[in-house]
Amino acid sequence: MVAPTEDAFKHAMSANAAWSAYKTHQNPSFFSSLATSQKPAILWIGCSDSRVPETTILGLQPGEAFVHRNIANVINPTDLNTMSVIEFAVRYVKVQHIILCGHTNCAGCAGTLASRELGGVLDTWLTGLRTVRDAHEAELSAIQDDAERAVRLAELNVEAGTRVITANKAVQEAIKERGLQVHGTIYHVGTGILRDLGLGTAVSADGVSSVVANGVAEKREIVTGKHGVLDFSDAGAASLAVK
Numbered sequence: 001m002v003a004p005t006e007d008a009f010k011h012a013m014s015a016n017a018a019w020s021a022y023k024t025h026q027n028p029s030f031f032s033s034l035a036t037s038q039k040p041a042i043l044w045i046g047c048s049d050s051r052v053p054e055t056t057i058l059g060l061q062p063g064e065a066f067v068h069r070n071i072a073n074v075i076n077p078t079d080l081n082t083m084s085v086i087e088f089a090v091r092y093v094k095v096q097h098i099i100l101c102g103h104t105n106c107a108g109c110a111g112t113l114a115s116r117e118l119g120g121v122l123d124t125w126l127t128g129l130r131t132v133r134d135a136h137e138a139e140l141s142a143i144q145d146d147a148e149r150a151v152r153l154a155e156l157n158v159e160a161g162t163r164v165i166t167a168n169k170a171v172q173e174a175i176k177e178r179g180l181q182v183h184g185t186i187y188h189v190g191t192g193i194l195r196d197l198g199l200g201t202a203v204s205a206d207g208v209s210s211v212v213a214n215g216v217a218e219k220r221e222i223v224t225g226k227h228g229v230l231d232f233s234d235a236g237a238a239s240l241a242v243k
């Protein structure tokens with residue numbers, strides 16, 4: 001971490017020079033092969049929060065995740081920015097997975113629950129989150145703990161977002177034609193663990209999540225790294241799929 005007295009920009013510039021030299025030393029063709037094309041398997045849509053840097057938490061490298069992040073990972077079908085990223089990633093980059101990720105300790109969720117006015121365009125941006133909050137008011141107000149209530153709102157927001165994503169025409173075509181998968185997840189800032197909510201294409205035609213259906217939805221954790229995917233089930237057993 002940069003010391004308070006250190007210039008963060010100068011630090012970032014020198015860290016970048018050291019990083020690029022290190023990567024080139026490790027693999028002399030690393031950057032030149034990236035310069036020719038990109039073939040990321042994942043489109044990541046997450047919050048702008050500095051504690052949820054997708055490439056780092058997924059153990060990925062440059063070129064392995066196409067990314068869109070906005071405040072509170074709100075998915076609005078009329079937002080040209082989000083929808084352009086989705087359409088480009090699906091139609092042209094041809095990603096295999098779309099991962100929508102909410103997170104614990106999200107200021108957008110906490111502020112929405114507290115009905116805090118942020119001013120400017122921020123309250124307009126968070127309209128969708130307030131709609132989700134109001135639609136689930138009874139469930140949310142029954143949760144005593146403020147942090148837990150904010151996590152639940154984050155989950156409901158991801159659920160609403162995956163519905164918008166799977167309703168997108170380009171996404172629907174890719175699901176049908178080449179098996180594109182849409183996932184809803186929550187990242188736990190305090191543990192570093194990404195949790196699969198069993199939403200999106202994991203939900204069957206009768207509306208039941210395949211993850212929930214086998215009874216492990218709340219306790220299942222999936223950890224994806226550069227070389228493999230760790231899947232923790234509620235039985236305490238972990239399986240490792242090596243890429």
Ligand SMILES: [Zn+2]
Binds near residue numbers: 047049071103108
């Ligand atoms: Zn957030």
